[in-house]
Amino acid sequence: MGRNESTRSHDGHGHGHDHGGDTTSSRKLAAVSLINVVGFVVELAGGLAFGSVALISDAVHMLFDALAYVMAFAAASIAEGYDNGERWSYGLHRLEPFAAFLNGLLLLPMVGFILWESYQRFLDPIAIGTGPTIAIAIGGLLVNVGSVVVLHGDAMSLNEKGAFYHLLGDAGGSIAVIVSVLAVEVTGIRAVDPITAALIAAVVAWSAITVLRGSGEIFFLKTPLESGEIRAHLTEIEGVDRVDDFHAWQICSQITVATVHVETGVETMAEAETVVSRVHDALDRHGVDHATVELSPRYADRDVHLDTHCH
Template sequence: MSATHHHEHGHGHHGHEHDHRGHDHRGHAHGAGNERRVLIALWLTGGFMIVEAAGGILSGSLALIADAGHMLTDTGALALAWIAVRLAKRPADDERSYGWHRAEILAAFLNGVAMLALSAWIIFEAAMRLAEPSPVLGGPMLVVAIGGLAVNILSFFMLHGAGDSLNLKGAALHVLGDLLGSVAAIAAAIVILFTGFMPIDPMLSVLVALLILRSAWKVTRDSAHILMEGTPHGLDPDAIAADLVKTVAGVADVHHVHAWSLTPGQSLVTLHAHLVDGADAHAALSGIKARLGSHFGIGHATVQIEQGACADGHHNDCGEKQH
């Protein structure tokens, strides 16, 4: 048992090294430029978030405060994107054999929970203001909201040219969503300036809060799923087992399939493969790993090879060939 397990981890370790070499190669080509673009967008968004929050407090506009809250979600998303680019450079160590990638997921979960609380507060405050309307200074509100729109457009174009990483695309979508919040605040300011209809401010702040709520719920749900070692979306353990039996020569049965995610883009699998009598264990192992990589996009797999007769058909009792 021990010899087999050691051998299999040797294969897994080799695959792990191969994956990281590929990652580093791409990082040299794009990492520095991406990091700089994300950092600029982060400072733009985070800096103007403070201006917008202050403008909301001074003008009495809940829509501006809500939009500042949405910019806070953008700042969190950009910070996560920047952290991910930075952490990808850090090698695995004895305490973190998979490296630092999970730090991004933990930060995303905390960010999502904070945003859920913020959106709930905005909706509560809007209800209070609808019951008892308070005056809003339309002029300062309009100036700050237009500034927020300009910053969001600039940040979006910074991120749009920063590569095709899923992480960066997610950050760009956050900023694009915030454009709607800025437009809502501008619309509320124009209505107040021309009609004096104050309730439009809390009404549109609820719209922005719902935008925050939608993205915060998705981030919280997805990050919690990864932290709970949930099966990656689109991967079915039973389908993996059936596919390997069908496509890899010498594989009679696949069981104990466990799949989870390190990050949204990195899936890991462990499984037991029982071979037909006389099958080449090394060829089967190579075939399984190749199929997992090409068909399922799984770069990290630990495969336990089992050979010999099974007692009463129970695979846990299968004898293992040490090689």
């Protein structure tokens, strides 16, 4: 039996497949983006007008998520337009991690600004317009609740789930602003406002670093799978004698690609095709969306084979 190589897309990410679900997800993200941009403008204006740095911090938190949704929507829309292009092997789906990385990078200076303003306000606290600030914070909370309603469903996409949990965090930020303003009103300790702002900024910074790390892992081709577990699973397949080489990486957060070279002792093409199909099915169960399986005969002298075969 000669060398056998097979490539298969497993779940609709291959060329020519329907992206109706992605389009629906993009529309939801676009709606949430618009809602959050409006909320950001209102909270920022209110924070500047009524002297609450905590409200400004929450506005930046909302802006971060809004930018993430806008970039995800734009990246998905552009990627869909190039999904079947011959010049782009996997379309432009790499725009998703690029947009996420850019978003996280741009957020860090904003966090620095909030921390600096919080420090200045801590040293020299100013009076806060309690009533208007609470009203705006409640409005921000309603924005988050409305966004959650838009996204919530029986089957949310990965992007929608990410946005959903971010929105829960935003809601927590709005609640923190409300509590801090009430605390200032009751206790008279104005330092509560900048302390709350610094805490929200810390949460935003953690989110930004998480996004930077996640997108960086995609760019530097970190495998998203348990390679050892997959190798062990593949070697249990009837007809697979050895898993000689296995690599897996991500094009974006929703497309995982893998290549695997296995050795086999089968002798006919029909048997070889069966082995390849089983390997594809196993990779599919492990979350691989697009796989290339290379099948070759078992070598009696493996050292000679390795000297002549480039992995």
